């Protein structure tokens with residue numbers, strides 16, 4: 001039988017396929033589907049020769065294929081076109097589950113999403129949000145995310161506007177009055193929205209495994225808008241909040257400088273109030289400002305004659321320059337070096353009181369750190385899923401990698417840490433749901449600091465051992481190890497940003513010492 005045109009799908013016996021085993025007439029079988037690779041073999045990125053092996057040419061190549069490629073290769077239209085038919089009486093068994101489905105790989109989902117498990121925390125509205133948001137992320141966001149991550153361009157403004165229209169941008173700001181009466185994604189009621197809903201939004205987005213894009217997609221809003229919402233004047237709120245939530249304007253938080261990172265007291269950016277009090281003249285620089293390259297507003301920590309203050313500086317006042325910083329993640333995050341050069345900022349852009357800027361900046365730290373815990377813990381789990389898939393399908397010395405005890409030991413340690421981290425996170429989230437903002441500041445600042453500090457230690461273990469388990473592929477930007485490579489290159493962001501691992505560990509213990517009973521003795 002001669003090679004069929006790619007469009008004509010037929011059924012074949014294995015004996016028929018076996019006859020197409022030479023250059024110019026070359027077929028292989030993958031997952032019961034017959035591929036005509038006669039022409040493709042010359043273009044194959046893995047080389048032409050691999051196809052002429054007698055165990056490959058005209059033969060069943062499923063296991064060989066999955067030892068070397070990710071499934072997504074077969075899902076690309078240019079390769080789907082190579083299919084000429086099926087093996088008689090057989091059906092594909094290895095197709096991906098539909099978009100939005102829960103993963104069936106053990107430990108790939110937090111236990112509340114695993115079959116047969118119960119949970120005290122999540123109700124029907126959480127489950128509805130999770131189902132619909134995962135589908136949306138898989139179908140509407142993932143491809144854009146992969147494209148932007150690769151080309152380094154900012155996330156599509158159209159997408160941000162869609163997320164404004166369906167309520168997601170507002171939901172990412174956490175529970176509160178801004179959600180009451182608003183139309184929200186998955187028909188969640190603003191009044192019932194709690195921190196578990198927010199956790200779901202954050203954790204599901206992380207599954208795309210594109211760290212730069214994740215921060216690029218309004219990361220600046222998540223940390224830059226709360227000071228306006230909590231401390232801004234009525235006029236400021238009216239000017240900024242809705243346009244940002246709608247995706248018409250972009251905002252970022254500008255605190256860290258080349259001179260000062262976690263050491264907020266060392267900031268040098270200075271805002272000099274005019275004699276008539278009508279405006280400030282701002283001079284200084286800011287560094288590592290997420291979304292800074294495209295932000296319209298900069299929620300900026302400054303020094304003033306009164307001490308510290310926060311000014312929400314519009315780019316439009318002039319004198320604001322932003323340049324892209326190249327970091328270890330994609331430039332899609334819009335990370336900027338910002339210079340303020342004699343910016344004349346009207347006094348109405350003061351957020352809170354002049355001289356009382358520190359509480360404005362500090363007030364959102366717990367929430368910001370908790371969001372970072374949500375994402376780093378979920379990203380670590382996603383990597384464990386990749387590792388489970390890898391050890392299951394990769395063969396070494398003729399046996400699956402999973403047959404090596406040392407590999408199982410490593411994975412056991414990683415999965416245990418991910419499980420423990422998620423459980424701790426859910427406990428903290430539950431406390432947040434029960435406590436007022438003030439109570440959270442008092443009782444949870446230390447807990448959240450310790451949780452974030454430990455979560456990024458877990459990420460470190462996952463990244464480090466993930467590469468060891470994947471080998472060279474864990475250091476390669478394409479192919480089977482690409483998510484492990486990306487995680488290994490970017491997990492440190494969470495360990496450094498939002499309070500470094502060591503500073504937070506220390507904060508956790510210092511907070512605890514404040515509560516030591518006076519009569520505590522060994």
Ligand code: HEM
Pocket residue numbers: 028035037044045046047050051053056061064065068069070073074079082478479480
């Ligand atoms: C329809 C069948 C096939 C298609 C569409 C295909 C496609 C690809 C693509 C796109 C890559 C580069 C992407 C990546 O790094 O994963 C690749 C790499 C490779 N392929 Fe294939 N391939 C096919 C079958 C095979 C078979 C049957 C073998 C082995 C006998 C093979 C061996 C390789 C090797 C060794 C590499 C390099 C992998 C690496 O660098 O880790 N391919 N293939």
